[in-house]
Amino acid sequence: MAAKSGRAPGKRPQRTRMPSQAPGDAQPLSLERIVATAIELLDAEGVDGLTMRKLADRVGSGAMSLYWYVDNKETVFDLALDSVLEYRGLPQDADRQDWRGDVVHMLEDWRASMLRHPWTTSLLPRRALGPNMLHRLELLSRTLVTAGVGHAELNAAIWSLWNHVMGATITRASFGFSDDDMAAAQQRLTRLGEQYPTIESAQLLLDSDWDGAFRKGLGFLLDGLPLR
Amino acid sequence: MAAKSGRAPGKRPQRTRMPSQAPGDAQPLSLERIVATAIELLDAEGVDGLTMRKLADRVGSGAMSLYWYVDNKETVFDLALDSVLEYRGLPQDADRQDWRGDVVHMLEDWRASMLRHPWTTSLLPRRALGPNMLHRLELLSRTLVTAGVGHAELNAAIWSLWNHVMGATITRASFGFSDDDMAAAQQRLTRLGEQYPTIESAQLLLDSDWDGAFRKGLGFLLDGLPLR
DNA sequence: AATTGACTCGTACGACGTACGAGTCAATCA
């Protein structure tokens, strides 16, 4: 999270200087624009592709200008991560008695948000709790409470669901996606087939119905939750 | 896993050159020693603390000598990660009918291995499947099969357990550990208390009985697994 | 005695994050 430094702009009073060019040609620099551009860049080139110099280029400024809005590169990561995790809420056509459906919706949306930006999965291991993340946790807890999860089990329940999302998403993002990867994994596995017969015959890495496995496993977990 | 390059030493025939100094003073360079030292360095200074130059210093060689044994820095990470995940197996006093106990043992050992080396959690998001990892997956699958998990549910069950371990371990390693961190989190949470009443009253981040939550959540999951 | 091949490493290059301080210009004040 790493708050902005003391000298950072806080509430800027108003943008007064007009862009010298035609409007749209070069918008003024701003934290929002930096974060948005960082996300673009991360989507396009991955974690290692984000460089302060490249980011500045895209934004149309000198590299050091970014540091007026941001303490350091780490902050850019933090802000980009939390920005991508904004939750738009349950659909309003949802059946309000169906807590299970609510949980599934929240968690699938969460996972989908991250998979839309695979770099999130390598960023998460550090500092994950921005305001959007907290908001998601709050909604989830509330749903569980109304579903009847007892006070003594609430935290374990929350963390279990969190773990399911985290684990599944990180795994999905680091395997899969490219068929080449899968082919390579297949080769390695069948070459080592006699050492790992069970996972080989189960096609663990190849039958890549990740979405189905996510939903199924989530079902197991919800089935196992003790409700009062 | 990124195999070693073609020119790398394969099976070295034998170490023939004698160390010029007294033995123990400076052992010969070797892949094993490089990996072991990398783990030391990672334990001591974390992911960012591992540089090829520092590693070479510790190992007592020039930086470029490492590249005889290793393709690049990435491979050092891969090898260190998998090396730390070696599984010593179930204790032989274990009750052989107790599949649940077996699973719990495996997964707690897995989690403990990673928490002993917290940097593993930030490395995992990329390329996680070394031979030791595969071995663990194989054992886990076998246990689930004998426990009665049906063929159609096997993969989802494996991934769910994997997700639980991954999620819990990564989370545990990125929060917690330092009391200062927790104090900071507490402050932020209570400051935002009115926005997040449920997770605040549940002490989600503060009641940090991580081990208990891990075991409890694992229990939920195992309770929910469909056995034939 | 010459050759090979396993291994070591000094030097150098390009890229990175960012400290520093000098610049620009609108708004404010005298």
Added chain:
DNA sequence: TGATTGACTCGTACGTCGTACGAGTCAATT
């Protein structure tokens, strides 16, 4: 009106990183 301020921009420079390249060393082999 002229001087001052403060918000913002950015060129330069430093130290550090991964690693390409090629020259070196030395034991074993021919």
